[in-house]
Amino acid sequence: MKMSQYQAKEARNRQALNRLKTPKSISKLKKQLDKLFGEYIKNRDGWQCCWCHKPVKGQNAHPSHVIPKSISNHLRYDPQNVKCLCFHCHIQKWHLNPLEAEAWFKETFPERWEYLNKEKNILKSWKRWELEELIEYYKKEVEG
Numbered sequence: 001m002k003m004s005q006y007q008a009k010e011a012r013n014r015q016a017l018n019r020l021k022t023p024k025s026i027s028k029l030k031k032q033l034d035k036l037f038g039e040y041i042k043n044r045d046g047w048q049c050c051w052c053h054k055p056v057k058g059q060n061a062h063p064s065h066v067i068p069k070s071i072s073n074h075l076r077y078d079p080q081n082v083k084c085l086c087f088h089c090h091i092q093k094w095h096l097n098p099l100e101a102e103a104w105f106k107e108t109f110p111e112r113w114e115y116l117n118k119e120k121n122i123l124k125s126w127k128r129w130e131l132e133e134l135i136e137y138y139k140k141e142v143e144g
């Protein structure tokens with residue numbers, strides 16, 4: 001069944017009203033921010049794999065954390081902690097061979113490695129307003 005223009009407009013109004021009434025859950029905000037932040041990282045790294053230097057696009061472009069989210073929530077949205085990798089380098093090398101991965105990163109980005117190791121033990125829980133602020137920031141960065 002096709003929606004009439006009137007019904008479509010009503011539905012849009014209802015959605016807008018719902019957005020005002022029920023703020024997005026923290027996990028929804030994180031999901032939105034993950035996506036924007038990932039785009040920011042790929043742009044920053046010039047859509048190129050930091051490891052093998054091949055150009056990447058679409059599903060082959062992976063924003064990849066150095067210190068995993070599960071270890072450091074504090075570094076989750078820190079651009080220093082994320083690099084663009086191709087599918088192969090991310091899955092076959094970074095995750096399957098962590099010792100080689102660490103050695104590569106340490107050698108290629110020594111200052112970043114030092115910084116991340118200093119910061120990784122800081123405890124952090126993301127507040128709604130912080131996520132919203134970062135979303136606004138990365139939206140501007142990504143969408144201009």
Ligand SMILES: [Zn+2]
Nearest residue numbers: 049052086089
């Ligand atoms: Zn690669």
